[in-house]
Amino acid sequence: MKYLCLVYVEEKTLNSLPRNERVALSDESMAYCEKLQKVGQLLAASPLHPVETATTVRMRDGKTSTTDGPFAETKEQLGGFLMLDVPDLNDAIRIAAHFPAARFGSIEVRPMKELGCAD
Numbered sequence: 519m520k521y522l523c524l525v526y527v528e529e530k531t532l533n534s535l536p537r538n539e540r541v542a543l544s545d546e547s548m549a550y551c552e553k554l555q556k557v558g559q560l561l562a563a564s565p566l567h568p569v570e571t572a573t574t575v576r577m578r579d580g581k582t583s584t585t586d587g588p589f590a591e592t593k594e595q596l597g598g599f600l601m602l603d604v605p606d607l608n609d610a611i612r613i614a615a616h617f618p619a620a621r622f623g624s625i626e627v628r629p630m631k632e633l634g635c636a637d
Contacts, residue, residue: 520561520630521602521610526594527623529568546618551600554613558603565598594623601630 532540547565554560574585597619604610607627614625 519604519606520632521604521607522628522630523600523602523610523614523617524596524626524628525598525600525617525619525623526626527597527619528594529597531622532597543618550617554600554602559609559613560600561603562601563599566596569595597623 532543535543551560551563569587572587574587576583576585600613600617602610602613604613607629610627614620614627617625619625
């Protein structure tokens, strides 16, 4: 089953870490992703650019509007994601719990719906 792990962190907290600690955290995250990929559990992963680079898009009454930044003001921001293919939710939770960013923020684990393709 596929799960999407949304990694939420407080950018201010990460940015306040000394550079060597940020680099070590990034290296640890990359090593963990490589380990998961080697055993076939990681389908995709990526960090995101800072929240100030986000644009929120809405369609109302046939008109598109855009807003700089995320939709909601929150303490933690979406910082990246992991897409997993594991047997069940317990495996996804175990993987999320060991991802380095879980020590600083939170990781939302959600099952992905399978979309059927029409022939």
